[in-house]
Amino acid sequence: MSHKPTAKDKPLADALKNSDLVHDRATVESAIVRMAGEISRDYQGRRPTVLTIMNGGLWFAARLSLELEFDAEFDYLHATRYRGNTQGSGLVWLREPSIDLRDKDVLLLDDILDEGPTLLEVRHWCQSRDVRSVKLAVMCWKRHGRAVEGLEPDYYGLEVPDRYVFGYGMDYYEQGRNLPAVYALR
Numbered sequence: 001m002s003h004k005p006t007a008k009d010k011p012l013a014d015a016l017k018n019s020d021l022v023h024d025r026a027t028v029e030s031a032i033v034r035m036a037g038e039i040s041r042d043y044q045g046r047r048p049t050v051l052t053i054m055n056g057g058l059w060f061a062a063r064l065s066l067e068l069e070f071d072a073e074f075d076y077l078h079a080t081r082y083r084g085n086t087q088g089s090g091l092v093w094l095r096e097p098s099i100d101l102r103d104k105d106v107l108l109l110d111d112i113l114d115e116g117p118t119l120l121e122v123r124h125w126c127q128s129r130d131v132r133s134v135k136l137a138v139m140c141w142k143r144h145g146r147a148v149e150g151l152e153p154d155y156y157g158l159e160v161p162d163r164y165v166f167g168y169g170m171d172y173y174e175q176g177r178n179l180p181a182v183y184a185l186r
């Protein structure tokens with residue numbers, strides 16, 4: 001039986017030795033503040049429903065939401081297709097939002113847009129709930145041109161290289177999410 005690698009087999013310290021810092025904390029946080037300004041302007045006069053995609057979106061969502069200049073309704077969903085691995089597979093839903101989304105202006109928050117199936121499916125799921133609108137905001141965009149067709153973020157903070165990245169919410173075998181910067185494996 002093949003063994004799925006875990007944190008024990010893949011120490012974070014080794015990954016850090018084998019990685020480059022791509023965005024330090026100040027750069028990440030100023031990008032998030034800039035995004036919050038753009039989102040605040042666009043949603044003026046509305047009270048959107050902000051849905052965080054767990055787990056990775058948590059750190060970004062918390063930082064961003066403190067900068068938003070409007071009141072909002074918050075909830076979260078948990079959908080994962082990497083499950084502590086560095087390669088994605090089918091999306092597994094672990095928790096759906098508990099509030100009724102009908103006629104809501106939904107803003108989806110996630111840490112990274114890479115190949116796109118996660119946000120594509122979650123956006124589609126929201127549309128099937130008869131939302132008024134749905135937009136995507138991601139902290140990092142791995143803009144390699146291989147994402148599912150037509151899927152681009154409405155808002156993004158930073159571009160990241162076409163390598164496995166971690167930190168600021170993004171995991172390396174379920175480690176490193178609370179690193180306050182973004183690293184890329186060499």
Ligand SMILES: O=P(O)(O)OC[C@H]1O[C@H](OP(=O)(O)OP(=O)(O)O)[C@H](O)[C@@H]1O
Pocket residue numbers: 053054055056057079080081082083084088110111112113114115116117118119170171
């Ligand atoms: O654009 P994609 O290729 O679909 O990848 C992006 C998704 O991958 C990560 O989630 P993951 O499945 O690792 O779950 P996690 O947030 O719990 O780490 C990340 O948080 C995004 O939701």
Ligand SMILES: Nc1nc2[nH]cnc2c(=O)[nH]1
Pocket residue numbers: 082112113114115163164165166167170171172
């Ligand atoms: N941590 C992490 N999660 C991802 N999900 C999709 N791409 C990535 C990536 O590069 N890093």
